[in-house]
Amino acid sequence: MKSIIYRIIFFVALTISYTVAGAQNAAPAAGVAKITGTLLNETGKPADYATVSLLKAKDSTVVKGALSNENGAYNFIAIKPGSYIVKATMVGYANGFSQPVTVSANSTTVSVPEIKMQPSSKTLNTVTITGSKPLIERRSDRMVMNVENSVLAAGNSAMEILERAPGVSVDKDDNISMKGKQGVTVMINDKLTYLSSTQLATLLRSTDGNSIQSIEMITNPSAKYDAAGNSGIINIKLKKNKQSGTNGSASVTAAMGKHFRDNTSLTLNHKEGKFNFFGNLSRGDTKRDNNIAIDRNVENGGDNTYFSQITKMGSERHYNNYRVGADYDMSPKNTIGFVASGYFNPSADNNTSQTFIGTQPQVFNTYQNTNTTIKSKYNNFAFNVNDRWQIDSTGQALSVDVDYSKFTNSANAQYNTYYYNVDGSNAGIPSMLRNQTPSTIDIRTAKADYTYPFNKTTKLEFGGKYSDVKTDNDLEAQIITNGEYVNDPTRTNHFIYDEKIGAGYVNFNKSFKKTTVQLGVRAENTSSKGDLVGTAQVVNRNYLNFFPSVFINHTINDKNEFGFNYSRRIDRPSYEDLNPFIYYLDQYTYEQGNPFLKPQYTNSFELNYTYNHTINVSLGYSRTTDVINQALVTDTVTKATYQTNVNLSTQNSYNLNVNSPYTITKWWTGNANVTAFYLGFKSGANPQGVAGIGTLNDGKVAYQVKTTNTFAVTKTFKAEIMTDYSSSLVYGYFNVKAQYSIDGGLSKSFANKKANLKLSVSDIFNMRKNNVTSENNGNLIDIHQKNETRVARLTFTYNFGNSKIKARQHQTGADDEKNRVKNQ
Structure with a gap:
């Protein structure tokens, strides 16, 4: 541990010295x-x-x-x-x-x-005014990563850019963590996505990086936001046009890893009179490989069974996303509008898994081959109607959003398993399984927010929200009997989940001479019912919670600023995690939901300090109760291992984050971000009565270092190098090994800066791997996973048309519920 701390201190001192060296020596008087x-x-x-x-x-x-x-x-x-x-x-x-x-x-x-401000009467044909924000900047309640001018944004998806954000990491199952903690809520344009980890990953991988303006990391959101998200909120801001007229942009990307990939996008915006019309279409094709090796030891009464499994997973994804809408200015201060968006994303998976089984390590008696094919369709349609009324020039405003969103997912899977003796002879009758899993999710929400300023220094905000969600999941499992597929009643099930949440909040803001204070509280009443149709497994819940928040910022002088914030938050289980379906990799490896999961609650505290508006330091502590955590459970009778989610007793998190830009020369600038954290987990014996899970009391200090260096070779040509290192860490029942990678990119602008060509390579040396171990009740599992991470991308972007259109940034009110929908 000492060596880790010494490295952190050395790195922080180094980055601070770069910045301080370039700062002015004399601070102005307060x-x-x-x-x-x-x-x-x-x-x-x-x-x-x-x-x-x-x-x-x-x-x-x-x-x-x-x-x-x-x-x-x-x-x-x-x-x-x-x-x-x-x-x-x-x-x-x-x-x-x-x-x-x-x-x-x-x-x-x-x-x-x-x-x-009055429109200019002059027309400038040859003068182009450009500005460049720093890659990382700190605001009073959030850290902002300005993606728009980054070389690495071109051709990368939103997910790949998010992996490069300070303090953010993405694990092998696409779970997003911030400062070491999972449970992050992801928003797009201040609207929750209503998607769980896997479906959110699908959306982010199909979102073109060229459409992103910035990524905001809000560790402690105010009462105005939905209370979901124990690790805070990541808000992805999409680009918007800021002027008037008609314009558009087109982008084309060709990429090559082991397989070829491509994506294209088109954005158009037109304003005529009081109407403003906008739209975006994007599509992409991705083919990738994922290799997983799993070694495990199952102990039962002193007898051991050893498994060695190698799985090659090939996937094809086809993305088709759209977003269209219009605004109408009813008056200079009142605008109404609508946004319709969605996607239709077919996919195909072809997996081959070979599992060797024996009673001694590396000495196997039998093995089996499982071939899996899955054809899936994921469709979504969302519609938003909104009204924004700027009541007066003092800042009094009212906004209203009404949303409807529907997800329709279907998957047809075929699992064929063949059994062999170690000499290659047949060892049994092949197993043929077939699953059909149609599901629908309907989300309806309505919200209103009102702002009333008493004066220039005092403001009151309050509002309310109501959401109604229904999910319907039907698993039709079949097995071959006498040469025909028949229903398997032991695996077939039908799960319906209903949830209604009513919420209200109030925020009070006051500015003093050098100090600003915000006090708020949010109340949410949740009523839910999970019904495994035809069984006695019906879970009804009804609970009311209050979520206070406090924000204090104090400016000492022009170069020094302190802040403190506190909030209480909730994380409800994702809809799929509540569903007790079984998803197979093979008969010895599968995933199963838990309908008895409870929400988890988190109290978070944070101190932050900013020097010279550049160096940012934050120190945080949070405590989560009933923490939702993944666990690998071994059935010692069937020898199968499955992944599920359970509620542990507590999670304690301590974190220190330092972010500093630096300037080496006029043409060489950079940014360094260091996050050190400790995660500690505790549980009782057999959490929630799940057999095969032991008592947990474990934790570890870990750290993450990310650097970005930008080289301005000429006014129109620049290069960028990004490094990322994450140390090994403990997360619940899992020990995660260290991860590291280096990315690079080149960018060239031409045609009076209307066109841009960018070349980037992610994980240049192909070093990034996901290696995890888990030991539970004497059963050891060792997982080695290698995704296709080294990918070269060439992106061409062209901006066309009149550059004077101004489009209002659109938001909806249905994001928290969408964030809990899962998609593969």
Whole structure:
């Protein structure tokens, strides 16, 4: 452990020294006041992401700079007494100026009258204005990874980009962790995806990286967000056009790993009068291999049985995603709109598994071959109607969302197993199994959010949400008898799950001279029923929970800022994890749901510190009760091992995160992120009465280091190298081995920067592997998995049409429920 700590200290010291070396030596004296204001465009709507400068009135010297947020608001902190002018600039608009404002010695907050931006009367044909945000930036309640200008974004999927985000990791089963903890809630454009880990992985792998603007990591969300997600929220922001007119972009990617892959996307946006129309289509074809080796020892009364299994999994995925919608400006302050989205994704899996069985290590008596073919279809349709009303210029606003989403999934699987003696002779009658697993999930939600500012420093937010979810899963299992397939009643089942959640929240925000405070509480009442039709397994639950949250940020001076936050959160089991279906790899290896899973609850605390708006340090602690965790269970009678989920007693997590950008030269910049954490798990004997699971009391210190280096070779040509190392760690019953990889990319812009060509290679040296061991009640399981991780991609992107359209960023209210739907 000492060597790990020494390495962390050395790496943190090194990255901090790079940044401090380039910083100014003298810090300005602390100011005494805060200047706030709002920008509006010609229609009276917020002018977002405009550049705002604070100038000295006497000589127009620039004092500070800022960007307006999505509400058009901006602020400058720690301002000395004096007379100032605010200047606002925005592409396509004339410069805006305020009247002089005065900061006196006794001032705490000075409000600037609204600045209204007017469209520029000049047409610029040859001038292109570009800006580059840092790859990683820290905001008051989240860390942001600006993907838009990254070389590695081109040709990579959203999942592959997410794996590169600071403190984020993805395991062999596509479970996403942040700072070592699973249970992350993923949102897209501030809307929950309603998908569980496997279906979310499908969506993220079919989302083109070129469409992503940024990835936000929110470790402690406020009461305004759904209470789901013990590890916090990852919010993927898609690009939006910020100007007026008609435009579009097209992207084509060709990739080669062991197999060829391709994906294309087209985005169009058109505004005419009060109407704005937008749409996106994307498709892709992916073929990949996944090799798994499993060695296990099953002990039963002193007798041991040894298994050595090698499985080659080949999969083909075809992605077809769409998103269309329109907005109508009923007035300069009120916009209504709709969004329709969905996908239809057929897939095929062909697996071959060979399992050797014996009573001594590496001495086998028999073996079996299992050939599996699975044909699947995953379809989704979602519809959102929304209304955004900016009631007045003070920030009073009301938003309403109504959502409907339906998932229709089906899979037909064939499992053929042949038995042999060690000499190759037949050892029994082949087993022929066939499964048909149709399922549907219907999600209906409605939500409303209201913001009321009492004044420039005090704001009240409150709202409510109602969701109604029904899942229907029907497993039709068949086995060959006398040469014909007949129903197998021991495996066939029908599982129906209904869930209704009513929620309400209130947030109070107050800004003082150097401190901002937000207090909130959310209440959620859940009523659910899980019914295994035709059996006595009916689980009814009804519970009311309160989820408080506290956020405090304090600015010491221009270079030093501290923050503290606390929240309580819940994680409900995914719909598929509640379903007691059995999914086979072969007769000795399968996966089964648990209808008796309970929700888990987490209390999270975090301290954070920011130096010079660049170096970010956070220290966190969380405690989770009834923690949902995977377990490998061995049936000592049948010798089979299956994976399921159980509730453990507690999980304690401690984490330290340091993120620092650095500049070596003008053409060489980088970012380093170090996360050190401890995870500790405890359980009682046989959690939830599942036989074969022993008592757990285990934990380990682990760390993750990620670096990104960007080289600006010319103004239009740059290169990027990214490294990622994750140490070994303990997660519940699993010991996960270390993982590491190196990625690289090149980017070239041309045609007046309308076109871009990018070449990238992930896992250049093909080093990334997933190796896991698990020991439970004397039964040892050793898993070695190698996915197809080394892939070269060539991406061409072209932006066309008028570059002056402004599309409103769309959100829906159905994301938390979607996040619990599973898809392969």
